Structures are given as C-alpha cells and as structure tokens.
Amino acid sequence: MRQIGKACGHFFICSTRVRSGSAIRGFVRHRMAAQRGGPALSHGRTSAFSTCPRPRARSLPMKSTVSDLVVQRSATTARGEAAVPTRLSVARTREALLELKKATDRCRECPLGARATQAVCGEGRVRSAIMVVGEQPGDKEDVQGRPFVGPAGKLLDRALDELGWTREELYVTNAVKHFKYELRGKRRMHKTPAQREAEACHHWLQDEIDLVRPPALVALGATAARVLLGRQVAVTKERGRWHGDPSGRPVLVTLHPSALLRGDPRQRDEAWQAWLKDLGIALPRKAKD
Incomplete structure (x- = not known):
C-alpha cells in the first residue's frame, strides 16, 4: 500500500x-x-x-x-474513499523521469552504483503502448548514459526496423540501472547482476513503470523476466507467450538480443527468425512506407 x-x-x-x-x-x-x-x-x-x-x-x-506525481490521492473522507490514480501530463512525466535519473545516479543500495560511470535509465515515448525491459547497461551504455546503444541495441534496432517499428515509438529501459563488470586487462567485461542487485534496483524500474504506465511490457532475457514477473523464469521454455506480472499487466518474455550475438553462428538465421516471431506478438509487423 x-x-x-x-x-x-x-x-x-x-x-x-x-x-x-x-x-x-x-x-x-x-x-x-x-x-x-x-x-x-x-x-x-x-x-x-x-x-x-x-x-x-x-x-x-x-x-x-x-505535487501530483505518479499517484494523486483524493481527499480521504469520513467514508474512507479510495485514492484515485491519475496520469500526469507528458511534460510532467518527462520532468519526473529526469528527476528519477538524478536520484538513480546517487543510488548506493548495492555496490554497482559506486563502480559505474552513471546510472542508465530508460528513454523513449512516455505514452508508449509497450515498454521494453532489458537486463543492465553495457560498457557503451555506461559511458553514453543511454540504454541499448551497443551491439545488442543495434540488433534490437534492426529487429524493430524489420517489424516496421522505430525505437521512438517505444519506451526502452533496463531492469538494473548500473553497469556490472569485471576487468580483464583494460577491458570492462559484462557480468550478470546477482539477484540481490536486481532486487535492490527493482524500485527504480517500478518508478519508471508507474510514470510511463505502459499497457504491456516486453522482458528481454532472464533478469528482466524475473524482476517483472517476481519469479524464476525459464526463458527458453516460456518465451513467446504473454504472462501476467503481480499487478496483472501482460509481460511478453523472449531472449535478450545479446543471446543471439553469443549463439551458434550456424543457427543464427533460425534464431533470428524465432526472435522476430516473439517480438511480433507484442509488436505486430507494420507495412513499411
């Protein structure tokens, strides 16, 4: 409550x-x-x-x-009337998302914030019908402060283009807001966030969901699926189907694009078509101009 x-x-x-x-x-x-x-x-x-x-x-x-952010409550009466949720204007939502970014930058609820360059929050259309949620920022995202700008992001853009969508039509974010990595020489190599780290970051994602209020979400990979659905998810078995999050909002589960990049090159075309089919459930293919 x-x-x-x-x-x-x-x-x-x-x-x-x-x-x-x-x-x-x-x-x-x-x-x-x-x-x-x-x-x-x-x-x-x-x-x-x-x-x-x-x-x-x-x-x-x-x-x-x-002053009226995320949830504006009606005055409680003697009869105990329930609070009435309202949606912010587009301008106020954008302001609130900027303030959320500043607050997330200061977060030290797990060790990741102290090591990362900056927090990487979502971006895109604040009235989007779909919010796409990935795992965490990568090296390029950590430097640029934007989600999905590395190799996985380019693959996502390619998939959206093939389906007739643009990133600007969606809201794209990650379940974990800071880059987790391990040093190998001078290179910062991606390391999967621990469950406690994802849990510590969950409220930031929930703030974004509360502000954008998408009717549906797409979970890219196991970390995003677990955070959104509140349970362990076997992505390869549960992909390509709608599931309900604890509030009842539909969540489509599929692979993270990085899984395709790491996959067997001999099966890449087949994996690509299967991934497009998954995404097409949430993002029906549109005719290109």
Missing part, C-alpha cells in the same frame, strides 16, 4: 516493498535544511519518512514536478 509523506513542501512516494537508501535519506535531509521552518511530520522525531513504516523515499523530489 502506497502512502504519500509530505515534508517541507515536497512530496515523497513511499512503498513498503523496498528498503530505504542512504542517498535518498541524505537528499531528504538536504531539502529539509534548505527549507528551515517547513512543516514536519514525526513519530517522536522530525523525518520525511514519518508517515511510512521506514521505506525508502521513492524519487521525485521537486515540488513543481511532483
């Missing part, structure tokens, strides 16, 4: 599903100090988290951006 805690004229969306982060707590203290004398809610002490049972304050720091 979400609660909104209001402190110092700012709104913080809190969730009992995630843990608090020291980076966000520091941000909250900074904001409170900057507005000395503002209202404070407390359970015996001044805290921006006082209306929540010790969760992490979930992103969204600027009042002008988030």
Whole structure:
C-alpha cells in the first residue's frame, strides 16, 4: 500500500516493498535544511519518512514536478474513499523521469552504483503502448548514459526496423540501472547482476513503470523476466507467450538480443527468425512506407 509523506513542501512516494537508501535519506535531509521552518511530520522525531513504516523515499523530489506525481490521492473522507490514480501530463512525466535519473545516479543500495560511470535509465515515448525491459547497461551504455546503444541495441534496432517499428515509438529501459563488470586487462567485461542487485534496483524500474504506465511490457532475457514477473523464469521454455506480472499487466518474455550475438553462428538465421516471431506478438509487423 502506497502512502504519500509530505515534508517541507515536497512530496515523497513511499512503498513498503523496498528498503530505504542512504542517498535518498541524505537528499531528504538536504531539502529539509534548505527549507528551515517547513512543516514536519514525526513519530517522536522530525523525518520525511514519518508517515511510512521506514521505506525508502521513492524519487521525485521537486515540488513543481511532483505535487501530483505518479499517484494523486483524493481527499480521504469520513467514508474512507479510495485514492484515485491519475496520469500526469507528458511534460510532467518527462520532468519526473529526469528527476528519477538524478536520484538513480546517487543510488548506493548495492555496490554497482559506486563502480559505474552513471546510472542508465530508460528513454523513449512516455505514452508508449509497450515498454521494453532489458537486463543492465553495457560498457557503451555506461559511458553514453543511454540504454541499448551497443551491439545488442543495434540488433534490437534492426529487429524493430524489420517489424516496421522505430525505437521512438517505444519506451526502452533496463531492469538494473548500473553497469556490472569485471576487468580483464583494460577491458570492462559484462557480468550478470546477482539477484540481490536486481532486487535492490527493482524500485527504480517500478518508478519508471508507474510514470510511463505502459499497457504491456516486453522482458528481454532472464533478469528482466524475473524482476517483472517476481519469479524464476525459464526463458527458453516460456518465451513467446504473454504472462501476467503481480499487478496483472501482460509481460511478453523472449531472449535478450545479446543471446543471439553469443549463439551458434550456424543457427543464427533460425534464431533470428524465432526472435522476430516473439517480438511480433507484442509488436505486430507494420507495412513499411
């Protein structure tokens, strides 16, 4: 159950599903100090988290951006009326996603944030019917700060083009926001995120989903599928089908494009066509102009 805690004229969306982060707590203290004398809610002490049972304050720091952000609750009446979710305007959603990126950059809830160049959040159409979720940024994504700009991203773009779609029509992101790697000489080689690292990052992905509010999602690979569906997923057995996430939103599971790049070259054409068939379930082929 979400609660909104209001402190110092700012709104913080809190969730009992995630843990608090020291980076966000520091941000909250900074904001409170900057507005000395503002209202404070407390359970015996001044805290921006006082209306929540010790969760992490979930992103969204600027009042002008988030006074109605993600979930705007109706006034609670004596009859106990339920909160009414509303969708932000496109402009406010973009502002909120920028603030989310800044908050994610400061995240140190797992070791990955301290080693990465920057957080890599999603990009694309904020009213997209489909959100595509990959695993984590790669080396090029970590440097450029954009998702899917490396070899796997080029393969994704090629698939979208063949289906008659463009990346600009979708919202593309990753389940884990920081690059996990191991050094081999001077090269930073991709390393699969551990489950605890993906879990620590889950609330950032959930923030993106809450803001973009896509009707459906595409999970590329096992990490994305596990995070979105909340369970272990055998991608090769469950690919090419719709599954329901815990909220009931449909999620299509398929391979990550990097799996095709690593695959047997003799089976590459067959794997490519099978992957296109999977993607075509969520992204029906359109006639090209």
